[in-house]
Amino acid sequence: MFRPYIARKVLRFRSVRLRRSLHNYETESSNPLPILTHLSPSSEKSSKSFPLYQNPIKNSEYIPLNKETLNSLPSDENIQRELKLRLTKKTIENLPELTENDLKNFYSDLIKTGISNNNEFIDKLKITNDSSNEENLYLPLNKKEKNEILLNLENRLLSQGQFENENENENEIHNIDSLNSIKKSINEIPRHYKIFSILAQLVIPDEGPSGTSKSPAGAVQPISHSGMNIPLGLVSKREWNVLFDEFIQKADARGAEALLDVMTLHGIPVEEDKIGQIISVDATAGRVDEVGRLTSELAQSGMQINDNHKDLYILSLLQQNPSQPEIAISQITSAEIASQPYPQSSYKVILKHLTQPSPIFQPNSHSRALAWDLFTNMRLVAHPTPSRELYTTMIKTCADSNQPEPERARDLWIEMTESEKIQPTREEYSAIIRALGSTKKDYLEAFDLLRQMLAKHHDITYTPFAEGLEDIPKFSEYVPTLETFVGLLEGTKRAGDMNRARWILTETVKLARTGQILKSKEWKDGIDADLLSGVFMTYASWKPLVRRGVVKLRDQDEQMTETQVEQTPDIAHSGQVSVENQEEEWLDVNVMEELVESSSHNSQAVEEHPNSQPDLPLTPQSSADALREATALFQRLLDDIASPSSSTDYLPFKNVVLGPKLINSYISVHLAHSSSLASTKQVYEDVWQTVLKLTNGEVKPNGWTYMQILEKCAHGNRGGINDSDRSVAFEWGKLIWEEYLKWFEINSKKLEEIIEPSIKERKKWLMGLGNRQIERIWKSIIKIYALHGKNNFDIKKSFEIFENFYKIYSPEEIIKSYKPFKIINEFKIKSSSTTNLLEINVPPYLIFNDIKLLYEKLLKNDDNDDENIKIKNKLIFMIKKYEFNLNKRRKFRFKGIGQNRELNKIKFLQRENNRRLISNEEENYDQNINDINHVD
Numbered sequence: 037m038f039r040p041y042i043a044r045k046v047l048r049f050r051s052v053r054l055r056r057s058l059h060n061y062e063t064e065s066s067n068p069l070p071i072l073t074h075l076s077p078s079s080e081k082s083s084k085s086f087p088l089y090q091n092p093i094k095n096s097e098y099i100p101l102n103k104e105t106l107n108s109l110p111s112d113e114n115i116q117r118e119l120k121l122r123l124t125k126k127t128i129e130n131l132p133e134l135t136e137n138d139l140k141n142f143y144s145d146l147i148k149t150g151i152s153n154n155n156e157f158i159d160k161l162k163i164t165n166d167s168s169n170e171e172n173l174y175l176p177l178n179k180k181e182k183n184e185i186l187l188n189l190e191n192r193l194l195s196q197g198q199f200e201n202e203n204e205n206e207n208e209i210h211n212i213d214s215l216n217s218i219k220k221s222i223n224e225i226p227r228h229y230k231i232f233s234i235l236a237q238l239v240i241p242d243e244g245p246s247g248t249s250k251s252p253a254g255a256v257q258p259i260s261h262s263g264m265n266i267p268l269g270l271v272s273k274r275e276w277n278v279l280f281d282e283f284i285q286k287a288d289a290r291g292a293e294a295l296l297d298v299m300t301l302h303g304i305p306v307e308e309d310k311i312g313q314i315i316s317v318d319a320t321a322g323r324v325d326e327v328g329r330l331t332s333e334l335a336q337s338g339m340q341i342n343d344n345h346k347d348l349y350i351l352s353l354l355q356q357n358p359s360q361p362e363i364a365i366s367q368i369t370s371a372e373i374a375s376q377p378y379p380q381s382s383y384k385v386i387l388k389h390l391t392q393p394s395p396i397f398q399p400n401s402h403s404r405a406l407a408w409d410l411f412t413n414m415r416l417v418a419h420p421t422p423s424r425e426l427y428t429t430m431i432k433t434c435a436d437s438n439q440p441e442p443e444r445a446r447d448l449w450i451e452m453t454e455s456e457k458i459q460p461t462r463e464e465y466s467a468i469i470r471a472l473g474s475t476k477k478d479y480l481e482a483f484d485l486l487r488q489m490l491a492k493h494h495d496i497t498y499t500p501f502a503e504g505l506e507d508i509p510k511f512s513e514y515v516p517t518l519e520t521f522v523g524l525l526e527g528t529k530r531a532g533d534m535n536r537a538r539w540i541l542t543e544t545v546k547l548a549r550t551g552q553i554l555k556s557k558e559w560k561d562g563i564d565a566d567l568l569s570g571v572f573m574t575y576a577s578w579k580p581l582v583r584r585g586v587v588k589l590r591d592q593d594e595q596m597t598e599t600q601v602e603q604t605p606d607i608a609h610s611g612q613v614s615v616e617n618q619e620e621e622w623l624d625v626n627v628m629e630e631l632v633e634s635s636s637h638n639s640q641a642v643e644e645h646p647n648s649q650p651d652l653p654l655t656p657q658s659s660a661d662a663l664r665e666a667t668a669l670f671q672r673l674l675d676d677i678a679s680p681s682s683s684t685d686y687l688p689f690k691n692v693v694l695g696p697k698l699i700n701s702y703i704s705v706h707l708a709h710s711s712s713l714a715s716t717k718q719v720y721e722d723v724w725q726t727v728l729k730l731t732n733g734e735v736k737p738n739g740w741t742y743m744q745i746l747e748k749c750a751h752g753n754r755g756g757i758n759d760s761d762r763s764v765a766f767e768w769g770k771l772i773w774e775e776y777l778k779w780f781e782i783n784s785k786k787l788e789e790i791i792e793p794s795i796k797e798r799k800k801w802l803m804g805l806g807n808r809q810i811e812r813i814w815k816s817i818i819k820i821y822a823l824h825g826k827n828n829f830d831i832k833k834s835f836e837i838f839e840n841f842y843k844i845y846s847p848e849e850i851i852k853s854y855k856p857f858k859i860i861n862e863f864k865i866k867s868s869s870t871t872n873l874l875e876i877n878v879p880p881y882l883i884f885n886d887i888k889l890l891y892e893k894l895l896k897n898d899d900n901d902d903e904n905i906k907i908k909n910k911l912i913f914m915i916k917k918y919e920f921n922l923n924k925r926r927k928f929r930f931k932g933i934g935q936n937r938e939l940n941k942i943k944f945l946q947r948e949n950n951r952r953l954i955s956n957e958e959e960n961y962d963q964n965i966n967d968i969n970h971v972d
Contacts, residue, residue, distance in 0.1 A: 144499065177278065185278045186227050189271065193234045228282040232295055235271065239301040276304055280313075289317040289326065308339055312348075319348040322356035343379040350382045354389045359397060359794050361390055362858055365410060369862035377418035384425050387411060391433040398798040400876040401439055402857060405868035408433075409860065412867040427452045428467045435471040435523070439874065442478040445471035462513055462520070465489045470523030479527020483536070486524065489514050511551070517558045518544070518567055525570030529577055534662070535655055537574035541567075545688045552686075562691045565698045568673065572701035575666045576708040580659045659709035666705045670723075678730060694731055696738045699723060703741075707748045713761035717768050720745070739804020739813070742776040745769075746816035750823065766824035773817045780805070810880040814841045815887075822890040831893050835907055838887060841880070842914050849879040850921040856934035871930055878925075881918045887911065 110118075134142070177185070276299055283292035292314050296306050311334060318326040327349050335341055353364040364386050368378050390407040391399050411430055415422065422430075427448055434445035449468045452458045460468075465485060472482040493514035521540050528537040544563055551559025656662045676689035692698075703720055710716040727735050749769035751757065757765060783803055790796045800806050814837070821834035855877060857870045884891070894908050928934075 182278050182281070185275055186231065186282065189275050189279070190227055190231055192270070193231065226286075228279055228286075229291075231279060232291065232298065235302070236294075236298050239298065271302070273304070280310060284313050284317060287317050287321065289314050289321070289323075292317070308334075311339075312344060315345065315348045319352040320355060322352055322354075322359075324349075324352045324356055327352040343381055346378055347382050347385050350378070350385050354386065355396070357792050359389075359792070361386060361403070361406070362860065365406070365860055366862065368410075369413075369860065372413075372417045373862065380414075380419050380423045380426055383410065383414050383419070384423075384429055387426070387429050387433075391429065391436075393798065395795070395798065396792065397794045398801050399436070401874040402876055404433060404436065404439065405873055406858065406860075408868055409863055409866045412865055413863040416865050421456060422452075424452075424458055424461075424464065427458070428464050431464070431467040431471050435467070435474045435526075437474060437526070440471070440474035442472050442475050462489070462515070462517060465514075466517060466520040466523060469520055470526060473523045473525070473527030473530075476527070476530040479524070479531055479533075482524055482527055486516065486520070489516060489520075511554055511556050515547070515556075515558070518564055522566050522570055525567065525574065529570055529573035532574065532577040532579055534574055534578040537571050538655075541571050548688055549686055563688055565692050565695055568689070568692060569698050569701040571669075572666060572698075572705055575662050576701070576704040578656075578662060580662065580709070581657045659711070663706065663709050666702065670702050674726065674730065694727055694735050696735060696741060699727055699735070699737075700741050700744060704744060707744060708753070713748070713757075713764045713768070716748070717764065737775075737779070738802075739776075739779075739806075739809055741804070742772055742779070743804060743809055743813050743816070745772045746776075746813055746820065750816040750819040762824050766820060769817065769820040769824070773820075776813065807878060807880050810845075811882065811886075814838075814880070815882060818887060819889055822893050825893075828897065831890070831897065832907070834890050834893075835911065838882070838890065838911070838914070841882065845880045847881070847914075847917040847921040850881060850918070850925055851928075853877050853879055854925050854928055854934075856932065856937070857929075859935060870932065875925070875929065881922065882915070883919060883922075884915050887915065 280292060280295055280299075283289075283295055292310075296310060296314075300306055311330065315327055315330050318330070331341060331345055331349060334345065350364050350367065353367065354361055368382065368386070371378050387407050387410065389397060390403040390410075393399060397403075407430075411422075411426070431445045431448050434441040434448075445468055449460075449464075452464070453460060458464075465488075469482040469485055472478045472485070493512045496512045496514060497510040521544050524540055525537060527533070528540070544567060548559050548562040550556075552562065656665055673689045673692060676687040677692065677694065679687055679690065703716075703723060706716045706719045710719070724737060746769055749765040749772070752761065752765070783805065787796055787799060787805070790799060818834050818837050818841075821830050821837065825831050825834065857873065859870075891908070891911060894904065894911070897904055
């Protein structure tokens with residue numbers, strides 16, 4: 037009992053003693069209190085020992101903790117900004133002030149550091165020290181250097197063993213002619229095949245190339261190399277790469293694949309990039325089976341199937357013969373359903389194939405509609421935000437001349453630049469400029485975009501305070517290319533805006549000269565034929581400011597030239613801008629001085645007119661001025677092409693390739709502005725005679741040439757045909773018609789040899805043998821005989837031509853050529869309707885308006901005998917039959933006849949493609965099992 041009681045007493049005693057010791061703590065001299073640092077020396081000493089610290093002063097104002105109070109507090113960004121500001125002030129407080137020159141240098145350096153943000157240029161500077169990137173240290177080799185490397189490799193391999201034991205072989209070969217024939221046959225073998233055969237024999241004695249090789253190199257006879265001892269490390273990696281590139285350039289995929297086998301046996305590891313190059317060759321050739329086999333082998337070997345491999349597989353489906361884009365689209369939509377969509381680059385491959393012309397495909401309204409459906413479905417199912425490349429591809433689709441859609445292109449441009457914040461580059465600017473230039477009313481907006489493009493170029497290349505360097509030309513990624521200017525000319529030739537076309541021509545010549553000096557890859561080849569064709573077409577569509585016959589010039593002795601100018605009423609609608617406007621003085625360029633007179637003195641481009649006046653305006657005012665300038669320009673073109681290559685003068689048109697399109701464009705200028713048809717006929721004959729001589733007969737007239745001549749003879753100028761030209765038009769039209777029939781027969785036989793329909797359609801369009809071109813030619817010759825015919829015989833001849841047309845292109849072909857629109861059921865959404873699309877593959881036909889003049893001539897014929905009545909009735913019957921079949925085909929299209937059959941066909945092709953891929957995989961698997969068993 038006493039233990040708790042004693043414990044409580046002890047605790048009380050200790051607490052009292054501790055309290056007393058605390059009260060006596062201040063009086064003890066051994067433990068004085070420390071001096072408080074926050075008190076000033078003059079402050080009186082506090083009489084109280086406790087508490088040691090004063091209580092904080094209570095703030096009478098209460099600050100509630102609510103949302104408004106929290107929002108009034110400074111943010112983290114403001115705090116960081118304040119700290120940076122204090123640090124900056126602390127850093128520069130002892131620095132001297134900057135002078136004016138220091139500020140200029142600082143600003144100049146600041147501009148230079150932000151010239152470009154090109155990641156590709158930065159990537160080029162990243163060279164690692166890894167041995168696998170050894171080839172990055174070498175510059176790209178040209179063709180001459182590659183040939184030297186292969187020649188040295190061949191000589192090194194053959195130096196020890198080539199015919200070394202020729203004396204021993206002579207005992208076996210008794211005929212010296214046989215020995216020479218063997219030497220000759222060996223020399224005729226391509227160098228890369230000989231090197232491949234030697235390297236294969238070194239690792240596989242007496243067998244030659246590997247058993248998997250399908251290359252012609254496998255058929256090369258083995259070369260005797262007795263006594264030749266070459267180590268496996270003799271061939272360097274660079275030589276291996278050059279040899280491999282030679283097979284790739286020759287499009288020999290199987291030879292390149294066999295070379296990889298030989299490289300593996302020589303101890304050289306196989307790079308994934310080389311396998312990708314082999315797949316690219318097979319994909320370009322349309323070998324779907326080989327692409328599938330190599331891709332599956334990559335997957336089995338543990339390598340990753342990247343986006344490039346997927347793109348190549350889609351490309352192989354498009355390049356196969358025949359080309360069937362529906363299979364490639366089905367492949368992509370199947371991946372979308374499986375939630376494993378293809379990359380946007382694969383979509384771009386299909387969209388580009390469907391919308392842009394190529395050697396194997398001619399786009400049409402149906403293919404473009406299919407491309408828009410695929411693009412819309414991709415945005416809904418797979419990739420909502422298109423990439424820069426996809427935007428560019430679809431904007432180019434809107435620039436088709438047969439189906440221009442500038443409004444759609446403008447919407448895509450605004451979405452790309454404003455909504456998605458994608459900064460356009462040169463390619464995007466060229467695409468939208470081409471799309472806006474496809475119509476007459478929107479082409480001026482294309483020039484506004486060109487100004488934006490040039491403003492960005494100026495901002496990039498501008499260097500402040502660079503005295504004396506303002507005139508030095510600089511190139512940037514925003515410098516327009518030939519594609520940009522050709523797109524602008526698409527608008528000028530539709531509007532007849534000659535001033536802007538002349539300005540474009542002079543600017544391109546300056547850019548080409550500067551580009552060759554600065555070695556720009558975009559301008560290294562100078563001006564091409566497409567740009568000059570656009571310039572000549574603009575000259576042809578231009579409407580003169582001064583009518584012929586109202587210009588009166590006085591004698592040479594008189595100082596004043598009296599000119600009566602009568603403006604044509606269509607100038608405001610043609611887009612022609614007067615050079616008197618001070619805002620567009622930059623359009624007033626002297627093409628004759630800058631392009632023509634700068635040529636050699638022997639040039640015949642310029643012929644001084646005796647009555648020429650120095651004060652006349654630079655811009656052509658009449659048709660004669662336009663003809664004079666176009667003729668001088670074309671003559672300068674011929675002089676540059678014919679000049680020797682060793683000429684030291686700058687020749688802007690030296691690299692232009694003459695073609696029918698360029699010649700036809702120049703002739704169209706004379707057809708539009710020449711005063712008489714006889715002079716145009718003489719120009720036509722002289723030009724083609726000169727071109728045939730200059731090109732050794734390679735460039736000849738085509739269907740487009742004959743079409744424009746026949747239409748000129750049938751319709752005349754804008755105001756009709758003159759009475760003085762009727763006889764010339766009749767005789768020239770008959771002559772051109774006979775030439776056309778011979779040309780048509782020869783080229784039709786060449787087209788029959790082409791099996792692929794898409795390639796044949798492309799060839800027809802380029803040659804001028806399209807269905808609509810044939811219509812225009814036959815319609816023109818029928819009108820020529822009916823209009824210029826002198827008697828009833830010519831009228832009957834016109835009807836005979838129409839009757840021949842009816843026999844060759846019967847109305848029944850309109851129904852037989854009908855094909856349903858290809859529909860992809862896998863699309864979740866579509867942007868096109870089958871009823872609003874233009875018809876394709878419609879055979880040539882004629883309607884009543886095409887032969888209206890012939891019918892009127894038959895009605896006016898005084899000889900109303902039975903034969904004449906029979907001809908009129910037969911003419912009406914044939915025309916009605918064409919119209920009936922056209923209406924019938926239109927009903928087929930509206931009703932969608934044949935759509936189910938087309939869907940079943942697509943499903944069948946897709947099943948066959950999947951079955952072929954599965955069978956190839958099974959064959960590869962069985963082959964691998966057999967190889968393993970053989971090794972065991």
